[in-house]
Amino acid sequence: MYPAPFEYAAANTIGDAVGLLAEHGDDAKVLAGGQSLVPMMNLRLAQPGYVIDVNGIPSTSLSLQDGELVAGPTTRQAIVERDPVTHKHCPMLPAALAHVGNIRVRNRGTLCGNLAHADPSSELAVAAMALGAEVTATSTNGARSVRVSDLVVSYLTTSLEPDELITEVRWPVIASGTGWAFLEMARRAGEFAILNVAALLTVDDERCSRVSLVFGGVGDRPVDLSGEAAAVLVGESPSPELFASAAERCRELVDPNSDVHAPAEYRREMVAVYGRRALSLAASRAGVDGEVGHG
Amino acid sequence: MDKRVVRFTINGRDADVWATPNQTLLEVLRDEAGAVDVKYGCGEGVCGTCTVLFDGEPVNACLMLARQAEGHDIVTVRGLPQNGELHPLQKAFLENGAAQCGFCTPGMLLTAYRFVEDNHAPTRDEVREALAGNLCRCTGYNKIVDAVQAYAAEASTRRRDPSESHS
Numbered sequence: 001m002y003p004a005p006f007e008y009a010a011a012n013t014i015g016d017a018v019g020l021l022a023e024h025g026d027d028a029k030v031l032a033g034g035q036s037l038v039p040m041m042n043l044r045l046a047q048p049g050y051v052i053d054v055n056g057i058p059s060t061s062l063s064l065q066d067g068e069l070v071a072g073p074t075t076r077q078a079i080v081e082r083d084p085v086t087h088k089h090c091p092m093l094p095a096a097l098a099h100v101g102n103i104r105v106r107n108r109g110t111l112c113g114n115l116a117h118a119d120p121s122s123e124l125a126v127a128a129m130a131l132g133a134e135v136t137a138t139s140t141n142g143a144r145s146v147r148v149s150d151l152v153v154s155y156l157t158t159s160l161e162p163d164e165l166i167t168e169v170r171w172p173v174i175a176s177g178t179g180w181a182f183l184e185m186a187r188r189a190g191e192f193a194i195l196n197v198a199a200l201l202t203v204d205d206e207r208c209s210r211v212s213l214v215f216g217g218v219g220d221r222p223v224d225l226s227g228e229a230a231a232v233l234v235g236e237s238p239s240p241e242l243f244a245s246a247a248e249r250c251r252e253l254v255d256p257n258s259d260v261h262a263p264a265e266y267r268r269e270m271v272a273v274y275g276r277r278a279l280s281l282a283a284s285r286a287g288v289d290g291e292v293g294h295g
Numbered sequence: 296m297d298k299r300v301v302r303f304t305i306n307g308r309d310a311d312v313w314a315t316p317n318q319t320l321l322e323v324l325r326d327e328a329g330a331v332d333v334k335y336g337c338g339e340g341v342c343g344t345c346t347v348l349f350d351g352e353p354v355n356a357c358l359m360l361a362r363q364a365e366g367h368d369i370v371t372v373r374g375l376p377q378n379g380e381l382h383p384l385q386k387a388f389l390e391n392g393a394a395q396c397g398f399c400t401p402g403m404l405l406t407a408y409r410f411v412e413d414n415h416a417p418t419r420d421e422v423r424e425a426l427a428g429n430l431c432r433c434t435g436y437n438k439i440v441d442a443v444q445a446y447a448a449e450a451s452t453r454r455r456d457p458s459e460s461h462s
Binding site: 001002003004005006007008010031034035038039041042043051053055078101102103104105107108189190191 | 349
């Protein structure tokens with residue numbers, strides 16, 4: 001299997017890249033890591049007339065700027081996964097990355113490219129939405145900031161215009177004292193998740209004060225149930241029963257599809273299980289004393 | 296589409312191939328550059344069979360365009376032996392019965408080789424996780440894990456005492 005014929009152009013700067021997108025946007029795809037695009041081209045699920053290779057844009061590692069970890073358009077997943085800066089300031093990110101494909105995929109795959117692909121169970125999209133990450137979408141008309149929750153619209157669909165390139169993604173650091181968790185359920189290593197969940201939990205004076213809870217794999221885009229979880233949790237004392245009840249609420253709210261990997265009912269059940277586990281794990285990382293349960 | 300020359304190195308020697316944009320690195324390595332030690336498995340990047348080291352890091356050759364190799368260094372499994380002798384990792388595979396049909400073996404070797412560079416004493420679970428993207432239909436993986444651990448232990452010994460010879 002190999003791609004259908006196409007025209008190829010290499011861009012060595014963001015300016016080059018958006019110029020080419022302005023010219024060919026509707027019929028062009030951007031080649032960054034290629035770990036989602038090239039399989040689709042090999043299978044002929046994608047047949048762009050024009051491929052714009054942006055790997056000539058120098059690849060940067062994450063930089064810490066104003067309380068955010070900033071990635072450029074060609075920042076590689078494996079570099080971020082190994083970087084001590086990531087582990088120190090946003091440990092959810094390497095935890096999520098460990099589930100992305102395999103080492104070969106992560107050596108080429110980029111953070112920005114993964115978000116632009118918008119897979120409904122994308123670990124990075126789920127983590128990004130829980131953390132409140134934003135991207136910069138750049139075109140020849142300028143640049144605009146987009147929250148990842150507004151970027152990922154539907155199945156493999158973003159709110160990007162055809163001539164826009166994601167040139168930056170900004171990950172808020174996790175404040176010390178805030179607990180976090182990223183869990184994934186997949187039957188085989190490296191395959192698309194049956195579901196995954198990202199959780200953040202802040203506890204003040206033994207009461208839950210803030211929560212983020214986002215699930216992947218239960219819809220055509222990641223599902224953010226932070227508000228619904230907050231309604232159950234905020235102001236209450238952390239306990240296994242409380243987390244189970246928040247996770248039950250999430251189970252009632254999701255409407256997953258059935259597919260060959262798992263029926264909808266099973267995914268719904270797993271929302272309750274993994275939601276509870278994620279909240280418990282986040283609580284323990286928030287330094288909550290005593291047994292909060294990991295069952 | 297135009298055919299253009301792409302220049303890179305394979306196992307330290309210069310390679311020039313002609314490639315159209317839609318030819319993958321895997322295709323040109325096998326069909327143009329004689330590197331048939333790089334195998335085709337899935338074409339989707341999930342099986343690990345086509346693993347090569349690209350500037351030292353394992354990548355899926357099936358998911359790179361040939362044109363992307365311009366100016367880069369590629370190592371295939373044939374690049375592992377030194378001075379006509381099998382690499383210690385290859386010897387560990389032989390001694391531990393870690394290859395049957397051999398189809399997954401090049402990918403296993405290159406991935407494990409790079410993994411042990413950074414992980415000198417991996418547990419069995421760590422080896423399994425590192426090789427999670429390399430599929431094997433024959434061995435059931437246990438002997439591959441044995442071989443990688445044996446190699447890691449022996450490499451640690453050699454690291455501590457470079458004067459000690461190995462068989």
